[in-house]
Amino acid sequence: MTAADRALDMRGITKTFPGVRALSDVDFSVRFGTVHAIVGENGAGKSTLMKILSGSYAPTSGTIHVGGREVHMRRPADAQALGIRMVHQELNLVPDLTVAENVYLGRMPGRWTFLRRGEMIARAGAVLDELGAGIDPRERLGNLSISQQQIVEIAKAYAAEPRIIVLDEPTSSLSEHETAALFRILRRMRDGGIAIVYISHRLKEVLQIADEVTVLRDGSRIETRPVAGITAAEMIRLMVGRDVGNVFPKTATRIGASVLRVEGLGDGVRFGDVSFDVRAGEILGLTGLVGAGRTEVARAIFGLGRIATGAIHVNGARVTIRSPADAVRAGIAYVPEDRKGDGIVPAMSVRENISLPVLRRISRLGRISRSGDRALAARYVERLGISPPDGERRVSLLSGGNQQKTVIAKWLAARPSVLILDEPTRGVDVGAKAEIHHIIGELVAEGMAVVMISSELPEVLGVCDRVVVMRDGLASEPIDRPHLTEERVMELATGEEAA
Amino acid sequence: MTDMVGEIDEIGKLREASAAPASRFRRAGRLADMGSKAGLVVAILAVVAYGALASPVFFTTGNFVNVATSMSIVGIVVVGMTFVLVSGGLADLSVPATIACGAILSLGLQPMLGTVPAFVVAMALASGIGLVNGLLVGYAGINPIIATLGIGTIGLGIVQAAVGGVIVYGTNPASAEFVKGRLLGVPVVVIIFAAIAVAGHYLLSRTFWGRWTLATGGNTSAAEASAVPVRAVKAGAFVITGLVSGISGGLLGLTLQSARPLVGTGYEFSAITAVVVGGVSIMGGFGSVPRAIAGLVFVQLLTNVMALQGVRTPVQGLVLGALIAGAVGLDAVLRKRGGG
Numbered sequence: 001m002t003a004a005d006r007a008l009d010m011r012g013i014t015k016t017f018p019g020v021r022a023l024s025d026v027d028f029s030v031r032f033g034t035v036h037a038i039v040g041e042n043g044a045g046k047s048t049l050m051k052i053l054s055g056s057y058a059p060t061s062g063t064i065h066v067g068g069r070e071v072h073m074r075r076p077a078d079a080q081a082l083g084i085r086m087v088h089q090e091l092n093l094v095p096d097l098t099v100a101e102n103v104y105l106g107r108m109p110g111r112w113t114f115l116r117r118g119e120m121i122a123r124a125g126a127v128l129d130e131l132g133a134g135i136d137p138r139e140r141l142g143n144l145s146i147s148q149q150q151i152v153e154i155a156k157a158y159a160a161e162p163r164i165i166v167l168d169e170p171t172s173s174l175s176e177h178e179t180a181a182l183f184r185i186l187r188r189m190r191d192g193g194i195a196i197v198y199i200s201h202r203l204k205e206v207l208q209i210a211d212e213v214t215v216l217r218d219g220s221r222i223e224t225r226p227v228a229g230i231t232a233a234e235m236i237r238l239m240v241g242r243d244v245g246n247v248f249p250k251t252a253t254r255i256g257a258s259v260l261r262v263e264g265l266g267d268g269v270r271f272g273d274v275s276f277d278v279r280a281g282e283i284l285g286l287t288g289l290v291g292a293g294r295t296e297v298a299r300a301i302f303g304l305g306r307i308a309t310g311a312i313h314v315n316g317a318r319v320t321i322r323s324p325a326d327a328v329r330a331g332i333a334y335v336p337e338d339r340k341g342d343g344i345v346p347a348m349s350v351r352e353n354i355s356l357p358v359l360r361r362i363s364r365l366g367r368i369s370r371s372g373d374r375a376l377a378a379r380y381v382e383r384l385g386i387s388p389p390d391g392e393r394r395v396s397l398l399s400g401g402n403q404q405k406t407v408i409a410k411w412l413a414a415r416p417s418v419l420i421l422d423e424p425t426r427g428v429d430v431g432a433k434a435e436i437h438h439i440i441g442e443l444v445a446e447g448m449a450v451v452m453i454s455s456e457l458p459e460v461l462g463v464c465d466r467v468v469v470m471r472d473g474l475a476s477e478p479i480d481r482p483h484l485t486e487e488r489v490m491e492l493a494t495g496e497e498a499a
Numbered sequence: 500m501t502d503m504v505g506e507i508d509e510i511g512k513l514r515e516a517s518a519a520p521a522s523r524f525r526r527a528g529r530l531a532d533m534g535s536k537a538g539l540v541v542a543i544l545a546v547v548a549y550g551a552l553a554s555p556v557f558f559t560t561g562n563f564v565n566v567a568t569s570m571s572i573v574g575i576v577v578v579g580m581t582f583v584l585v586s587g588g589l590a591d592l593s594v595p596a597t598i599a600c601g602a603i604l605s606l607g608l609q610p611m612l613g614t615v616p617a618f619v620v621a622m623a624l625a626s627g628i629g630l631v632n633g634l635l636v637g638y639a640g641i642n643p644i645i646a647t648l649g650i651g652t653i654g655l656g657i658v659q660a661a662v663g664g665v666i667v668y669g670t671n672p673a674s675a676e677f678v679k680g681r682l683l684g685v686p687v688v689v690i691i692f693a694a695i696a697v698a699g700h701y702l703l704s705r706t707f708w709g710r711w712t713l714a715t716g717g718n719t720s721a722a723e724a725s726a727v728p729v730r731a732v733k734a735g736a737f738v739i740t741g742l743v744s745g746i747s748g749g750l751l752g753l754t755l756q757s758a759r760p761l762v763g764t765g766y767e768f769s770a771i772t773a774v775v776v777g778g779v780s781i782m783g784g785f786g787s788v789p790r791a792i793a794g795l796v797f798v799q800l801l802t803n804v805m806a807l808q809g810v811r812t813p814v815q816g817l818v819l820g821a822l823i824a825g826a827v828g829l830d831a832v833l834r835k836r837g838g839g
Contacts (some may be wrong), residue, residue: 304724324726336725342724345717347784356725358713359707366706410725 006068007032007164007195008053008084012064015048022048026062026221028214030164030195035186037198037206037227040216041239041457046199049216050166053197054086055079055469056196064258065468067163083163085479087170091153095142100124102141103156107320113197127159131185147178151185158189166197171205183209194274201289203232203496215239230494240457240486255465258263258316260332265310270296271473272309278418278449283440284478285464286453288493292470294453295337298420303327315417328357333411335404337453343407344395351377351391357414380409384439401432408439418449425459437463469493539777540794543800550804556805564686570799571692572754574792575747578699579740581791585703586736587716587783589643590771593632593651594744597625598763599658601748606758607667614674618753622745628654629741633734647737659760669756678753688750695743700788702739712736716783772819773798777824782830798822816821 008031017020023045040046051057052064055073064071066082073079093102103124122195124137124257133151141149150170157165167186171179186209190196198210206213207227214224215238221239258277266272271293278284286294297303301312303323312330319330327334336342344353354377355362361373377391384405386398395406404424411419421440425433440463444450454460460467466478469492476492490496550557576594583591601621608617628650635646669675680687703709714722715732723729747766752758777794779786800821805815 310829323728324724325728328726336724338720341718342720345714345721345725345784347717348714352710352714356710356722356727359710363707366708368705368707368710414726 005031005033006065008197009065009068009291010049010053011063011065013049013052013064013235015045015052015057015058016060020182021219023052023059024218026216026219027224028221030197030212030297031162032195033190033193034211035190035196035198035212037200037210038216039200039203039206039213039235039239040091044216044239045219046216048219050086050168050197050199053079053164053166054084080160083161083236085157085160085165087153087157087160087167089166089169091146091149093141093149093153093156095140097141097384098137099135099139099141099144099152100137102152103127103159103483105136105156124155124159127155131155131158131188132322133185145178147174147181149176151175151182154182154185158194158263162194164195164197166199168199169201169380170198171200172203179205181262188191195384199495203235203494206235207232217241233353240490253444253450255280256447259314260301260451261313262297263311263313265297265312265353266308267296267300267306268308269306269372271300271470271475272456274470275475276308276382276468276475276478278451280417280447280449281444283444283450283452283463285467286451286470286475287455287457287460287467290455292493294470296473297470297475298334298381298422298451298453299336301327302332302420304334328414328416332420333357333416333418334420335407335416335422335424337409339400344403346394346396349392350381350386350398350409352397353395353406354380354391354410354413356365357410376413380413384409385413385435399432401435404432405438405439408436412443416448418451420453422453423455424452425454432486457489461486461488471495508591511555524636525813533570539790539797543793543797544612545798546797546804548805550800554804554807557804562803562807566803567689568686570650570795571686572747572751573766573769574692575695575743575750575775576740577669577773577795579694579736579743579772580767580770580789581699581779581786582703582736582739583643584774584779584781585716585783585786586712586733587719588733588736589781590767591629591632591647591737592767593628593647593654593743594650594740594770595761595763595765596654596658597628597741597744598748598751598766599655599758600628601625601729601745602755602758602762603658603662603748603760605749606669606752606756607662609670609674614671614753618749620751621697622742625745625748626738626742629738629744632741633737636737637730637732637734638717643737655760660682662760664760664838667752667758669753672756674753675756678750688754691746691750695746696788696792699739699743702797704789708718708732708735713784716780716785718784756793769798775830776822778826779828780830781827794826 007030011027013026013028014024026045026049028038028049033451035319038046038049048057052059055076055078058074064073066084071082073082082415094105097105100121100427105118115317121137128135128137129214131151131154133155135144135148135151138237141152144152154167170182174182186196198206200206210227213227213230215222215235217239222241228238256279258279261277262276265274274297276284286297288294296305300307301321303321303326312321312333314330319326321327323329324334340346345356351373355373358376359368362369364375374391381389381391384403386405386409394401408424424440425436438453440450452460452464461484464481466480467484467489468478469476469489556562556716574596580591580594583589592651604621604624605618608620611617612620627835632647632650635641635650679685682690703712711722711727711732714727715724715729719729744763748763751762773795774791775781775784775794776788776792776798777792779791801818805818
């Protein structure tokens with residue numbers, strides 16, 4: 001191709017953060033009037049590359065040409081001025097405004113402060129018609145379905161007359177039918193000469209919509225190819241291609257009787273008919289794509305979400321769980337995914353956080369035993385190696401890894417028989433991650449049953465004895481360790497055959 | 500596959516660094532905490548020193564007894580309001596109605612029930628108003644300002660209708676004598692206030708309920724995910740405020756030996772002022788009864804000095820308003836700095 005039909009040409013892009021090289025020497029270019037897909041696992045560098053493209057990060061080295069001209073973007077506004085628009089996975093719209101107001105949000109046509117309403121509605125209507133969306137610009141946004149809102153989000157980007165549109169997982173909340181409608185719109189935009197960057201984990205869609213695909217792995221570009229002539233299986237191989245060595249040493253434990261058994265659990269909306277059991281001394285992995293319903297299942301078991309159907313048994317006895325207090329009484333503990341939001345009370349000390357679920361146990365006539373409180377905290381601070389080893393320190397002053405250990409400590413103090421860990425190592429550094437794995441290993445060695453939710457495949461494969469894969473709210477049969485491969489999990493998670 | 504996690508590692512680390520929770524105590528926290536405590540004590544001493552120099556009346560036992568007595572009625576409410584703010588319940592605006600309920604019922608029921616039973620019934624009904632507030636806020640999730648404003652208005656309406664909008668008078672002068680009397684030289688009202696303050700402090704700082712209240716105000720989701728019954732805790736704060744406002748109203752009625760439906764007007768704002776000036780966070784999760792009472796003492800002494808100096812009422816209001824704005828502003832700044 002010639003420089004002129006390149007909408008975007010990124011050369012030798014490297015980005016380092018303190019201690020991490022997120023991207024090394026990545027080339028990426030898109031021609032006008034084509035769709036270029038980017039695929040890769042977590043941590044492959046897709047988000048970093050897109051943040052550089054949208055002006056949120058500056059590359060450590062490398063050059064970027066837009067429309068044949070070298071550019072230096074310092075902030076998102078620079079990228080927008082160059083005609084680059086992002087459509088994010090989560091919608092940035094205001095439900096109480098009309099469709100037209102959302103499309104022109106922040107760029108409303110008008111002189112001085114007087115809004116020219118009629119003109120705005122007419123222009124939004126024209127944009128929506130051009131996309132063949134069939135949405136009334138005067139409708140209140142909140143009255144539209146999620147897929148229609150997604151289209152409004154795209155119309156908002158399109159109305160700015162961009163040269164390059166980046167779509168990040170645009171179909172994650174859409175049905176197949178709605179996806180087809182979205183693709184019609186994308187093809188129209190493409191045929192209008194816009195360069196489209198398409199990020200998705202749904203390889204089938206990549207095959208449908210993209211002209212070219214770039215595979216990223218561990219911050220490097222592995223392959224760029226025309227989509228014609230590549231298969232989903234090939235893409236998976238290129239994305240995975242990693243040696244899953246013994247980064248996660250697995251200690252043999254004696255596996256005992258079933259501790260937690262879930263039968264046909266469903267909330268009537270996000271997941272249904274989920275069944276699995278986890279035995280003493282065993283780590284059961286629960287994995288799947290984001291939005292597959294893993295966290296919803298865990299929250300429901302812990303009394304934080306609705307249960308419409310099914311039954312939960314702990315140590316052979318059926319339990320009714322309507323609140324976290326019920327779950328704790330039944331011997332279930334849950335380390336939540338969102339540590340800042342659901343895990344810690346930041347203004348409280350490590351000690352106060354640890355004893356929170358067991359306050360009544362260490363209280364007499366309502367009064368908290370000071371010595372009991374301190375002893376409990378001291379024991380678990382030591383056991384989990386929380387650093388600094390000071391129970392009186394505000395938990396918000398600790399590192400992410402130590403905050404996570406505090407949350408785990410809190411639940412060990414409750415002496416559960418089954419511990420559910422939701423993404424226990426997300427956002428903690430490598431050292432703390434290894435320590436957390438070590439702690440989990442010790443717990444199962446002592447006979448605890450552990451359910452670990454993780455999106456990180458190497459972690460799932462390295463740590464778990466059996467793995468249940470969820471997709472669209474449904475759970476697979478558990479895969480035993482001998483049959484556990486990355487490809488097998490991927491197939492179940494995406495519903496696509498790799499071989 | 501591409502989005503098995505949704506976030507890549509390096510981003511996670513960045514987020515880690517930037518998304519520190521909005522704690523007041525992120526940086527140099529304890530120093531700031533000590534500073535704000537000391538600041539209040541210094542402010543109180545400064546007002547006392549100024550008052551002693553400026554007015555011959557200020558530094559007399561008589562004046563202090565007056566200040567303490569008038570402070571006690573609102574101080575009892577302050578104890579409850581502290582629980583409301585700490586639990587993240589913003590404020591209880593139904594206090595005037597609860598006070599009126601306490602005052603009118605404890606006087607109005609005297610002829611039928613006798614003084615003590617009338618007082619007990621009045622307190623029970625005041626707690627009932629608190630319970631309704633608590634159910635609306637804690638269980639139905641209605642904004643506390645709206646819920647308590649609505650319940651306060653309804654409550655006041657019922658009380659007014661019940662007494663026909665007229666003044667209710669006391670029928671037992673002995674009860675007035677007791678409430679207005681002294682024990683070992685200390686006014687009885689002050690003793691009752693001190694007892695309630697000690698009990699409130701104990702409940703908030705030493706018991707599991709108090710710890711739950713702080714946790715709920717500090718991070719409701721995390722508290723809920725730690726098996727804390729957050730709804731009950733939120734409701735409880737309003738029940739406590741209802742109860743103490745009832746007591747406050749009953750004492751007010753017995754002292755005055757008369758009660759109008761509007762007898763409690765303004766007490767909610769006096770109480771909120773004291774709690775906020777004391778440094779209890781309006782956002783919840785931080786504060787104590789002694790802090791709130793220190794705020795109360797400061798505001799009351801300042802008002803007293805201003806009154807003795809002949810400062811006009813509108814100017815007094817201006818000063819108090821500035822104090823609230825300053826205290827809330829400081830809270831916001833501390834939080835923001837803490838979040839950084």
